[in-house]
Amino acid sequence: MISSAALELRHLRYFVALAEEQNFERAAARLGIAQPGLSQQIIKLEALLGVSLLDRSRRSLRLTRPGLELAEQGRRVLGLAESAVEAVHRAAKGDLERVAVGYVASAAYSGVLGDALSKFKASRPGVEFQLIEIEMRQQLEKIADKTLDLGFIRPPIALPAGLAAEIAMREEFVVALPANHAHAASPSVALKSLAGEVFITPRQPPDVGFHRNTIAACREAGFVPDINSSGRDFITIASMVVLGTGVALVPRSFQCVQLPGIAYTRLKGSSVTSDLAIAYRKVEPSPIIKSFIAHFKKSLSRDEDSF
DSSP states (O other), X not given: OOOGGGSOHHHHHHHHHHHHHOSHHHHXXXXXXXXXXXXXXHHHHHHXXXXXXXXXXSSSOOBOHHHHHHHHHHHHHHHHHHHHHHHHHHHHTTOOOEEEEEEOHHHHHHSHHHHHHHHHHHHOTTOEEEEEEOOHHHHHHHHHTTSOSEEEEOSOOOOOTTEEEEEEEEEEEEEEEETTSTTTTSSEEEGGGGTTSEEEEESOXXXXXXXXXXXXXXXXXXXXXXXXXXESXXXXXXXXXXXXXXXXXXXXXXXXXXXXXXXXXXXXXXXXXXXXXXXXXXXXXXXXXXXXXXXXXXXXXXXXXXX
């Protein structure tokens, strides 16, 4: 495996331009370089990574699976780099009020993320939020090392020393089923009746987040679930459900994701909830971040519940 230091931003910029333009000539014109030069850079990038990024068996330009992944990750990295440059320029002018916020996708589905940030921005129009979708264990590491300021996470998860979390929402679980499942049309279902199913969870250890919640809910129902923890994200999990790979316990707010071929049904008698929380440093020197945390706590409409 190569060192990430060997991969330069220009490599990502070239490849992302090619992936978006789907044509060497257009991509080269966009980059302001000669087409042969771009072709050589892509070949060097493939050699550097040790994978084929383009499917050369076709006449039209197609990305391989590694190529699709690099294009996606490359856009994120380039976006972060642009945000960093902008932040430096703003800091040089003395007008920077920036908060780097990590979040899991389900925080966006719930509405809590957008609501919390928009309400604070209404009171502090000068604040700039940098939003980064990132797995919650990585969020907590980055909050601890101060490369992220706040994180919207789905407990349970162990918090690193120096971090605290505040519960923002407790949601009941629903079960995502293929639309042709026997229980798909039922208004509710007892989890025990799904004991023979495979339960799809995100790629998490058994003591973290939805993986742990799924195990806890099934054990409460009297059985140990057969777990498939290969879901990269919730859209992937929903797609796996549609394909009949298994079923999934998801927070109620996830019902806003209406893929063709999926159905959601309430659970009978389950006491396990899906919690959404904000994670932050207990000792925070930044006035703007402290102000956001205080504003967030004050805006909670339910009793405060820290863990």
